[in-house]
Structure formats: structure tokens, C-alpha cells
Amino acid sequence: MNKLVLLVALPLITAFLLPVINRVSAFAGRWSGPLILLLTSALGISLWSQLGDSAVAIELGGFRPPLGITLYADQMAILFAVAASLGTLLLWPNGGEDSVRQSTLALILAASGSGLALSGDLFNIYVFYELVAVVSYGLIAAKATSGSYAATLRYLVVSSFGAAMALTGIALVYQATGTLNLAQLAQLAPTQLNNMQGLAAFVLMLIGFGVKAELFPVNTWVPEVYATAPARISGLLAGVVSKLALLIIVRLLVLVFHQPEALTVMLVLGIIGVVSGELAAWRARDFKRMIAFSSIGQLGIMFIAFAIPGKAGIFAGLAIALHHLVVKPALFLLAERWSGSLSGLAGAAKASPLAAALFILLALSLIGVPPLPGFWAKLLVLVELSQQSQPLYYLGAVVILAGAALEANYLFRVASRFYHAENAQTAPASHRLPELATASLLCAALAGSVFVLTPLAEQIEGIATQAADTAHYIQTVNPEALP
């Protein structure tokens, strides 16, 4: 089981050596990256099947917790670790001048994403998070346009501010508990962190890790970056990286921060996210920014879902997060050729009928039209919300419904334009094959999941049950007894 470390170590060592490998053989330099990711993805999937519904803790360096850093692998962690590897493989950056540097960065992104999902140590999470941040700056700036430089710098400022806030929160937690191991923190939290200081630490970390999860006050970078970055990188950031940041917040909520106020803060910010995101998407005039804003709205729904206490919230949130994980990268892949204004998309269905059909499938699922998976995920969230007693949760449900109506409005406005051939001046270029193939693959996964909905839902519920079980986590990591 300690092979899990290879998910991080193998891409890293390849990344370090890639400039050297490329000098020896350009062919090896081009293919070693995807090959390694294929290998780690396969390794991750095989470990997932070995693990079943148990969990395992890896004591790095052989030091018992809390002395060293612990990696914790349950189904949820491995799921997202594999998603990071596989997602980077599917959305492997292509083109651009400096393909060696881009491949290096993509490998590091896969490694750090996997590590972020697996880490069981608060400071280690911070370091992984910073690594993900720095890699994404590089990948966005790789577009090499003036817009991408400016957007990256603005993103860097927001993200560094957030990271420093998270570090402050970590300092407060360490000040109150004297440990960084999540299992030990879970043991100490009821006595040491169930106070004002704990809440403040949570809010600071929420701001910090919320930057990548597109949380309301720190999401100003989203439209700029997604409009200027390469489409594949936008897909990676919106699809995979945002979920990893969300995963950390969920872990912290389950294990460490049990205050009801913490959930309320998340709920309120999520509601604002849905409202502002969907309204801005509705007003947007170009395709890329429309789906950028809609991703803020979708992540808002996830925040609302995860704000439901207990297993139910994780189940609902996980369902909608996994749905979004598949849909958003596909949308951004389609956006690569549709980057113009929405009115310029008239007649696009004629130029690329397959892309238009895929878009409609994705849009239907995003809005939540039965029997597509998006419908069941949203339904699950709404059902769980309606079972809460606090009125704020009802507001969340209302907002999600209103958001769906807005989504339907703006997505269909686009779709109907696709088939308006009469006022088309110049139909947009048709899609390149790699983009279309990857998008089709994701859509096929989406459509295929309709037929296995029941086993899939049971699987996700199992994952949620395991993730919500604090005692199970502590038992697996089994830190030294408290003095």
C-alpha cells in the first residue's frame, strides 16, 4: 500500500529530469510525461480496487504520527488523487512554444494534485496547495499573450493573499493544539478548537483554500483567468483543482471544525456564489466567460451542499462535485474554438454538428434535466436541504432552483443560436480532433453513467459514509496517545 507515494514521487522525478531527457531524445521528452501519468493512474485505480472500503495511513519516513507527515488514503482521497492524474493526462497541454516546460509543469500539477488529496498533515496540505498554485500560474502564463500575463499576476496576488491567510489559520490551530496531524487534531478539536479561535482559524483557512474553490469573496480571478488561459488549463482548474481545494475544506470540516457557525459561513458564501455566478453568466456576452461564471455558480451549489451537516451533506456534495468534474472540462474543451462572442456562434451547428450536440448534452445535464446525472445530483442536494430545520437551508434550495432556471435560459439561448443559420456571417472554425475526442469521451462517461445510476449512487454513498466517519480516520492513522 505504501506504493501510493509513487503517485506523487514518480511524476515529480520525471518532471525534474524532463529537461535532461528532452536533450537526449526529443521523442522520449514528449512521451515520457503522458506515459508516467498513465502508469500512476493505473496504479491508483489498482490500489483503489485493493483497498475496498477500508482505509490506510502511510507514515512517511517511517515516523509515527505526530512526529512525521502522514498520508491518509480512503476511497475519497484515492478517487481525487486518480482524478488529478487522469485529468491532467486527458487535458495534457498541447501546442505552444515551450512544450518541455509545459510538460514539466503538467507533471508537477498531477503530482501535487494527487498529494493534496492524500495528505493528512495540515502544513503539508499548505505546501501542496502552494505548489498547485505556482504550477497553475506557469500553465496560465504559457499562453504568452499580454492578457494571460496580466490575468496570471492578478490571480497570483489573490492566491498569495489567500495562502498567507491559510498559513495564519494554521498558526492559530498549532497555537491552540501543538500538533499538525489531522487525526490528532480531530482528537483535540472538541476541547481545544471549539471556541472563537477555532472559528477564526476556520474562516481564515476557508478564505485561503477557497481561492482555488472559487469561493465568493476571493473568486475575482475566475473570469479573467478562464478567458485568457489555454482552454485545457481552464478545464483543469475549473474541473479538477477546484474540487481538490473543496476536498480539503470538507476534510477540515469533518475532522477539525465542528462549530455550527462554520457551516453557516459556508452556506452563506455558497448562496452568494450561486446568485452572483449565475447572474453574471446570464449577462455574459462571450462563451468562455459564460462558462467561467457558471462554474462559480456550480461551486456555490457544492458549498451549499457541503454545508449540510453529517454524511448527507458529503453524499450530496460529492455527487454534484463528481458531476461537475466531468462536465466542466468538456465544456472548456468545446470552448477552445468558440471563444468569440455569443452572437458570433450563429450557425456553429453546421460547421461542427458533433460539438453542438455534445454541448446540448452537457447543458442539459448541467441544468438538471432528467434522466441525466446532473438531475439526480441536484435532486439529492434539494432533498437533503429540505430536510434541514434552519430556514437558511431553504433559502439555499430556492437559490439553487432559481439558478437552474437562469442556467436553462442562458444555455438554451446559446444552443438555439447554434442552429440559426440564416444570419450567420462566418461560422466559427470546426474543432480540432484531440479536443473533440476528449470531450466526446467525457460526454460518453456522462451518458453512460445514466445506465449505472443505482450502483454509482451506492458507491458514492459508501465513500461519503467513510469520509464522514471521524473515529474511523483516527483509528486508521492511530497517532501516539496524547500526553
Added chain:
Amino acid sequence: MTMDTGLILYTAAFGLILIGSAGIVLSTHLVRIIFGIALLEAGANLLLLLATYRAGSAAPIIVEGRIPAVMADPVPQALVLTAIVIGVGILALALSLALRVQRAYGTLDLREVRQRLEQDIAGEAGIDLPSSSDAPQAVMTRQEGQA
């Protein structure tokens, strides 16, 4: 070292955090904002190191086999070491980006950079600027011919 000294040090840490945040949020020049980030990180580092500091402890190093009675906690020291190095890497990248932004737009004033960025995005999408929508919280006035 007394309790008051601890209080002074905590004031320094939180003071740096607040001043740095103010620099990031209120400044309009990008280099000034990067200065703000550096100050904020310095404050967070100091806070981290203070977290478990006890008066009267010795540095966690064994010199010539003598083990001090009370040693300072080595963990936050290692963490701060890490954080400082991370900070300088990001600083270098931020300054490189600032160089490119200046070369592209001829300015580092945040308001002008945002305006040019909006124009760039709108230009790529092929839409007229006044009709393009902004981020919900980013409604701003534009003057033609500036920058």
C-alpha cells in the same frame, strides 16, 4: 521574557499581517501590492514561530553533547524555514510577471491594467467593450484614450 514581551511580539505579527493585507487590498501599484504580499508573509511566519514559543527555552541544537533542559519547539522553526523559501520563489515569479505586464501594457497601475485586460479579453472575443459584461463586483468607469 515576560508575558508582556509575548504580547508585543504577537502585536508585531498581527500588525504585519494587517499592514500587508492593507497593502494588497488598497494599493493601486502592482509593485506595491507585491511588497504587501511579502509583508503579509513575514507576519504569518512570525505568528507561526510564536505559536508554541516558551520563555526561557534554548535553541533546539545540541552543542558538544550538552542537552539543554528546555528546548524550543523545532517544528514551527522548520515550517517557517519552508514558508520563507516558498515565499521567495513566488516573489520571483510575481516580479517576472510584473516585468511582462509592464512591457505589454506600459503601466503597472492596477486600474489601468484591469482596463487593458478587459479590452484584451473583449477584443479576443470580438465584442464591443461597453456592451460586454463585467464581473458582478467590478463595475468601473472608463475613459477612452487613457493608458
Added chain:
Amino acid sequence: MRRLSSALFLLGLGLLIAAIFQTMEFGSVAPIAGQAINTVAAEQVGAANFVTAVVLAYRGFDTLLELTILFTAATAGGLVLGKPRAGASRDPDSGFILRAGADLFFPLLLVVGLYIILHGHLTPGGGFQGGVILASAFFIPILARPGTSMNHRRVSLIEGFAGAGFILIGLLAMLGGKEFLSPLLDQGELGALLSAGSLPLLYIAVGLKVGSELAGLLAQLSETEATD
């Protein structure tokens, strides 16, 4: 409008900090991990400097990632700045005294940097501090002679192999049936130069990596042409 929301945000942050100040109990908690490390580090790792023990052994994984962040920043910096154009404007030459001084400093800085790296497990200092000094040793001559440039191929070779070496040492432990990054080799006598197992090796890798990354970053930045 932006100013107002910024000011409100700052006010909120200030209130949050004030609230923390009100309720925080200073120094009331025993550092669980730190105390445990202080008791067992001398035996378990064999480094006289416990901070080094934490940086390289107990939290060696963090250090690996930190090196990766520097590597990533240098790679991304290279992507952003690109190659300098031929015939770009250069800084004025710096005169004889500076050049002679730079030549004089080069071996001195090199020796000091290596000394600090090699004694990292015994005294304060180590791969990071020594690496910075190494970087400055290679960078100061460039400052003194603005025309010259650094050999980027060699720099990228060093950074690649130093980083890979760190991971390889970690993977070797896994081959031996231990966990990733477990300490290897004999611990030796506490306080001796050749002690603490594989820690000095790791610190050499860290020093070379930090030195080459930072020198590369500095050189990139200084080779970029001025905008005015």
C-alpha cells in the same frame, strides 16, 4: 466602490484579529509533536541540530515539495520571461574595482556556502542558507560583468539531478522495504561531521538545488532587457 468593499474587508479582518487577541490563551498548550521530537530526535535521527532533523527527516516530504516549488517558479519564470533578444540594451559596465572584488569573492563565497551546507546537521544553517550563498557566488560575477550570461544548460543539469537525487534517496528506502524518505545509512556519533545517516547527502542535494534554482532565477531576471 472597490475602495469601499476593500475597506470593509480590511475592517472585517481587523475585527477577526481583535477577536482572536481577546480569546487567545498564549502559550497554554504543550507542543505535542515538538516535545516528542526533542526527546527522540538525537537517538532516532542522529542530527545535533534538531531543526535539521525536522526539515530533512521528520518533515522531509515538505522539503521535497518546497524544492519543487522553487523548481516550478524557475520553470514558470523561464516561460514568462523567455529568451532575451540579441542586442538588448544592457546595464552599464561596473568598473574595475567591482569586477576585481567579484572575482575575489567568488571562491570565498563558494567555500562558505559549502561549509554551511556540510555542517547543516550540526550547527545552524544548512542547504537553504548555503544554497543562497552559492547562488550569490555565481550571480555576483554576472552583476559585475553585465555582458556575460550564465550557462543555463549547466544550471538546468544541476537542478535536475539534485532534485532527482533527493527523490532517489527516498525511493531507495522504499526498495529496502521501508517507507518513502526513511533515513538511511549509519547514524554515526552525535555531533561528528559524518553523522546523521543520509541527512548530509540530502542537504547537499538541497543546497545544490536551491543554489541552482535561485542563481537561474536571478540570472533570468537580470538578463531581461530594461523597459525604459
Added chain:
Amino acid sequence: MQLLVLFIVVVMLCSAVAVLLLKDFLAALAAFSVVSLGLSVLFVILRAPDVAMTEAAIGAGLSSLLFALALRRLGLWRLKE
């Protein structure tokens, strides 16, 4: 000891404000170095020699060098006339 700490902290906080308020970027950079140096002295007082060395080498030395290089390339390297 307490007076020394108080003195350093006051100087640091004033310099930090100066970094943000000084019109001249070169002066702001100097003030920033003062903050870093003060911080490294505090680290020595807090019994963290390793961190103090790193802060002095990286925070005060390298970061200032990076800022200086960048200011020069940005054309902000001049004292107010």
C-alpha cells in the same frame, strides 16, 4: 530584553507602513529590508538561529536583490528628483 524587543517591533511596524506609503520605490525597498532584518533579529531572540539565518539571507538579502533587479528593469530605480 523587553525594551529591545519593543524597540525592534516599533521600528519594524513603522518601516512596514513606510513600505506602503513612501512614494519612492527605492526608499520603500530600503524600508522593506529593515522589516526583514528586524524580523531576523526577532528570530534570534526567539531561539531560532536557523530561521534567523534564512530570513537574513533570503528575506533581507535575496528578496531585496530580486526587488532591486525588478525595479531597475521596470524603470522605477531612481530617487526622487
